[in-house]
Amino acid sequence: MKKTINEVEIWDQFRAGDQQAFSVLYAHFVQPLYTYCMGITSDKDLIKDCLHDLFIEIWKNHASLGPTTSVKFYLMASIKRKIVRQLETQLKNQNHHDSYHYQFMEDIPSPERQLVMVEEERMSHESMYQSLSKLSKRQREAITLKYFENMDTDQISEQMNINPQSVYNLLFGALRVMKDQMTRKAYAC
Numbered sequence: 001m002k003k004t005i006n007e008v009e010i011w012d013q014f015r016a017g018d019q020q021a022f023s024v025l026y027a028h029f030v031q032p033l034y035t036y037c038m039g040i041t042s043d044k045d046l047i048k049d050c051l052h053d054l055f056i057e058i059w060k061n062h063a064s065l066g067p068t069t070s071v072k073f074y075l076m077a078s079i080k081r082k083i084v085r086q087l088e089t090q091l092k093n094q095n096h097h098d099s100y101h102y103q104f105m106e107d108i109p110s111p112e113r114q115l116v117m118v119e120e121e122r123m124s125h126e127s128m129y130q131s132l133s134k135l136s137k138r139q140r141e142a143i144t145l146k147y148f149e150n151m152d153t154d155q156i157s158e159q160m161n162i163n164p165q166s167v168y169n170l171l172f173g174a175l176r177v178m179k180d181q182m183t184r185k186a187y188a189c
Helices: 007-015 019-038 044-060 071-094 098-107 111-133 137-148 153-160 164-188
Strands: none
Touching: 007 019, 007 071, 019 044, 019 071, 044 071, 071 111, 111 164, 137 153, 137 164, 153 164
């Protein structure tokens, strides 16, 4: 099982210029981010390049980065933007090759549709982030362990030092709050 860290505390230390905190963030998040990116593209070299660029950029800009309640969500959103930008650039370059363009154009969404998809995904992430911010600290911890660390109920129970029924209660309550928040957000739009 992966060692847990207080990502918010480490993030704040990193933002203050602590190189050790940066190393901890990199070691803790690089593999989950790589796995996440494989769901976007199978181009391993592109993923490695984007991850490398992301961590260089956040180090260069550490002093101007803001606080966050979920470093993982922040990094996931950042790497996704990077990958999508690179894929869009590749697509534009490939469109100059007519044979490629005509052969695969039916399978590739139009640039307009891609932008809409990216914007919809951004709004979805923003809505998810806002709904997570409405949860209690314990609910957020349970959701993170269940859905982002892929722990089962017994592992979460052990990690949080509570009984399995309490884990179910935390997860159910958190999902209800998130659903209510996201539904309100959807109706507000």
